[in-house]
Amino acid sequence: MGEIIDINGPIVTVRLERVRNGDQVKIGRIGLVGEVIGLDGDRAVVQVYESTEGARPGEAAESLGHPLSVELGPGLMGNIFDGVQRPLPELLKISGDQIGRGIEVPSLNRETSWRFEADSSLSMGDRLTGGAVIGTVQETEIIKHHILVPPDISGEIVEHGASGEYTVDDVIARVKSDDGHIHDLRLFHRWPVRTPRPYEGRNHAAVPLITGQRVLDTFFPILKGGKGAVPGPFGAGKTMVQQQIARWANADIVIYVGCGERGNELVDILESFPELTDPHTGRSLMERTLLVANTSNMPVVAREASIYVGVTIAEYYRDQGYDVVMVADSTSRWAEALREVSGRLGQMPVEEGYPAYLASRLSAFYERAGRVETLRGNLGSVTLIGAVSPPGGDFSEPVTSHTKEIVPTFWALSKELADARHYPAVDWLDSFSGYVDTAAHWWSREVDPTWAARRAQALAVLSQADDLSRIVNLVGPEALSPTQRWVLEGAALIKEGVLQQSAIDEVDSYASPRKQFLLLDIALCIYDEGHKLIELGVPVEQISRLPSMARFRRLKSVYTSEQADDIDAFNRQVKKDIDELRVEYGAPREAEA
Template sequence: MENTRTGIIYGINGPVIYLKGNPGFKMSEMVYVGEQKLVGEVISLDKDRTTIQVYEETSGLRPGETVEATGSAVSVTLAPGILNNIFDGIERPLERIADSGGAFITRGVSVDSLNREKKWKTHLTVNAGDLLHGGDIFAEVPETPAIMHKCMVPPDLEGTVTSAVPDGDYTIDEPLLTLQLSDGSTKELTMTQRWPIRVARPTHHRFPASVPLITGQRILDTMFPIAKGGTAAIPGGFGTGKTMTQHQIAKWSDADIIIYIGCGERGNEMTQVLEEFSQLIDPRSGNPLMDRTTLIANTSNMPVAAREASIYTGLTLAEYYRDMGYDVAIMADSTSRWAEALRELSGRLEEMPAEEGFPAYLASRLSAFYERAGMMHNLNGTDGSVSIIGAVSPQGGDFSEPVTQNTKRFVRCFWGLDKSLAYSRHFPAIHWLTSYSEYLNDLGAWYNDHVSPKFVDYRNRLMALLNQESSLMEIVKLIGGDVLPDDQKLVLEIARVIRLGFLQQNAFHKDDTCVSMEKQFKMMDVILYLYKTCRKLVAMGMPMSVLKEENIFEKVIAIKYDVPNDNLQMLDMYKKYIDDFAQRVMDKNA
């Protein structure tokens, strides 16, 4: 560590400090500021002055104090111990800070990111004489009961193993093997890597989207699917259910690892996340969900610069696990608060503001964030993915504001939450007319092979009925529903069945909280069969009032509760119910 380069503070403006002259610092270098050694990062260099953003509260700092260079960029420590942990925006473990400094983070607190004393049960997968390249796996450590941690050669190293330790219990800093590099020098490898947060980890190549991230939520999986390695935005006003939608995805999706970034959210909301996640049981293994989850908590009262960094910290942790061959899902809640941190820092730096005061580089920062998602073929031959689901909190629920509009340019899946749906207790409150997914065609082949060749066709038919309902409701609002012909009344009734029986989902019902793709398909099949049968009856002259007497529509809506997830054969009986219903109507009116 070189600590010879120092500068003297001459100006302080909130989290931004200025140094006079040129102390020899490098762009994006991490520095220690003042007597309390606050963590900072160089963000602008000039021959006359150096600008630094500080990741901690700067009150009490004064001109004349020194700033020390560290020689490296702002980086995270990558090793076993990341999962089942709670960090702040720059990977400091909050539980260990609480042990040393109490409930509030004291400034200049210096704790190791990961536990350096704990010994991990380690199994080496290489022997002396093996040639290793960057990214190759050389040891396996059971990090939690759910996840096997794979220790990898740093991406920029290559060499021959000269010696390796036997299997046993080791700390993250103990050397596990020695590599002889091509220039003849040797390098000892431990379980630990450091990686700069603003640099994407290298991969071999990127795959196009082809496999869906299955969430168990019908409106997402069937209507607006996201692919593994895909990007989605959940925009919505206050109280529309952004955080709860992300919770449901975190709990039920088929991702191996969840990284939840609470970026600038309210403290009580973050507390709820921490408490709920620690109590949730992983439906896959029966172990606590935290065994495959990392939380990054950066509440709205924490310094804004750390909020800006928290997104990149979470991304780097996700890429690290992707390199091991895992599917990782990032929940970023919310990117609007992150953009507000950019806006505040930009204002302090006296940069020219663009739309609504946001900096002109808002779009490029958002694109750089979402571009790091993807399904990748890793350097070690494994395949892994990082999927990013970002919540957006537009002020007043206005989707035309800059963060929502720019996010829309870079994500391929848009789940627009609607205030009126949320207030009428329709959850998830994702509106089917404002949302879209560009992954549907990419995933068509997967649906054909794994669910049914009719899946996409059925989904499109449901969407067509919902669109028809929207057009008819305009007429109903003007002149009332009684004047519509019976075939159009039927469309309204079937659309109601789709809305209440298919799109609406109850997170607190054991069979409805998470639904398999097979059940989703069979539910669509029953709804469309009901529509086909009723259309025949209407064509024969049966009035809608007669069809409604039988309560068949209510019976189909209740499928989601009445058919247990482990007994899907019951769904096949519903077509017989519908046939019996049609026969009764015809007999009655013969």
């Protein structure tokens, strides 16, 4: 037993012997929990996950003997946890609308019983290693939960439960490790959140994650097992982009970490996801979603922990062989929590008050993404997508600039685009993806061989148009040749007909890869044909006034992804329109029309 010496906001100094750095500590009469972040002789510095109001020097402190860990087992899916994995619905039952302090609740419900199907190929005396599967539980309609041997345990089976109904706490098997120690295996195990879960080896990520968002999938793709960031000033639509990914991504599991963000946004997910169906499985989205919520008004230290809690759960499902996407909104709030703690510890700040270890912590976090060969021998992946909230929209600030060096996919959101209600406001000049070549193989195989060329052409038109509009802003449109003016029209067509995608438009909220490609292809067909018409002397205005031009801009919200054939049919209509114009100007009809 130790005692509290000093209380400075969430940082509490205690006198406590034989405590290890990183261990959890319970302090005071209220029973607040925190973790040791520094040791000095018999004094330990503890960051406390809850408000320390009312705590006094002299009150007791005791070590819990283990670092911050999460419970991993059935009952995670569809749940909502706080930053230290306490289930919020349970807290609601215990302490009402507001979160009380010092409440201990197990992360996984101890009463719920699950139907466990034991792996029939296992028998007494078999050798099990960490990460092996001993059976399954159907967690939700679509998620089969593989019960894993904890990664740090291996040995010989000495007891082996049959299939049946079990609670997470029931022992379902026992293994004897080489040192003779007998380990109880339950439906769940614990794992410390700051230690990445082990795997057999890394596997090169090779398949794009399809989010159904054209500007993301087609222009700046991310792979399953990749790392991405969404930086943007407030109001640029970061949360919308993240929610769209959580909604539509073709991953098996989505973990949404609301880290220091708005309470109502999480409620939006909580209320809307059960109603939405996953386009890939046809089931409710909530069946494959887990929320970790530490809203901005919740204690700041738990915010720091929340992204580790999220990523550890993500790794756990990866180890079962699933493709997991974790979105963290926002990593800036996590970095600020780091800053707040370091500031209270009196550590020397380097940039904008952030501690010197910001960059290494960030890169270590993102490194937990990846596609791996799991310990059980199959493939799984964790894709990490972090929102970044740069103060004042300044991308040169520390969190954004460090993140930019770490992630291969960078979706930069622009205030100007958002102000013009061009959503998603992903800026095509500042964004990048290092995965384009790998993604191109998939697109070429699955959708169309010309994907890479079409994508490159569209980006070239957009960037050319940006240069030209600078000229227009200086000297006016009269200075441009008809060809140049057509470039501007072409870019507008790509922006309005392809890039812009409304999250609230039921028809267009999700676009299949085929729909994405067809829209891009039509825009570029019109663009290419337009150039030919201009050579024939057709005025730009006359082409722009073609009814199919206006119809193309609305096409995305007329046909759903299932109606891709109709989009293709529209393409023929466009060609016909253009061909008529061509004939009008004395050129022969094109044979294919």
